[in-house]
Amino acid sequence: MENGNNNALALQNTHVKLLAFDLLSLTQFPFRSPDAATSFFRRGIQISRVETLGTVTLRHLKPERLLRFAIDDGTGCVPCVLWLNDANSPSVVRRRRHELAARFVEVVKFGAVARVRGRLSRYKGGVQVTVSDVVTERDPNAEIFHLLDCIRLISSSLRDGERDESLRP
Template structure:
């Protein structure tokens, strides 16, 4: 594989730091992929997981089902979903995920600044983040550092185009 393509492959299963305007502008592969998590592109580079940071501006809890919320970083609002319905699963992994999700519900408060990690998914024609991790940020500089990181990473890592065979 060529050197320029190494970044594309390396980003596929990495939590890519993106600002909301960039995340919301991701395109979907023109074909239906069996693995929906890898069906998004940023300038031709496949992306499946993201990290974003901002203020929680929308909150909708359906007890024992899901928590929907939005993260606003000043460039847009990223819709997020946290699934809560794995409590009775026979899978130990799913039950542990449910316990974590229950703790995350306590963290997600309207107006709090939070860092969210998760995989990309599609809902009603738009991009959303299916949350795997959420933490409240207490550092007053976290938002500006996140924004600077996103700009630096976009310039130095994410804007390197892969070969035409990987482009959508």
């Protein structure tokens, strides 16, 4: 089981590729209050950052505040939020992040295929991705390759001794 513990530590700061179906079914802990810091778990392993890929099916811009959008990969829709209100921050890092966010707004167009990376967060009791990076995919095979990567990663984790409760008879 030591290998499983090493894998768990390795995933804490890694963008884990997940399908919407898996992402939306993550276990949240603690359940006690909406304000509390939330940890997300997949099959007993803590996950804080994810990567997903799909078609932008919803886009709602609140200028100078945020961009809400959804990514549909065929297994479900992942809610995403991109914060835009760091422009007036005295921090150079935040100002640069704001400049990047402004560019990301241009990338997120309705119907575009986009790859999104970010940190998991809670919103209205559900999981969402707080976006740190988004790019448009131009490769027509990107979606199927992402799907196959996710399936391969699930299969390899099951072979490594991780139990999948959903597959039990």
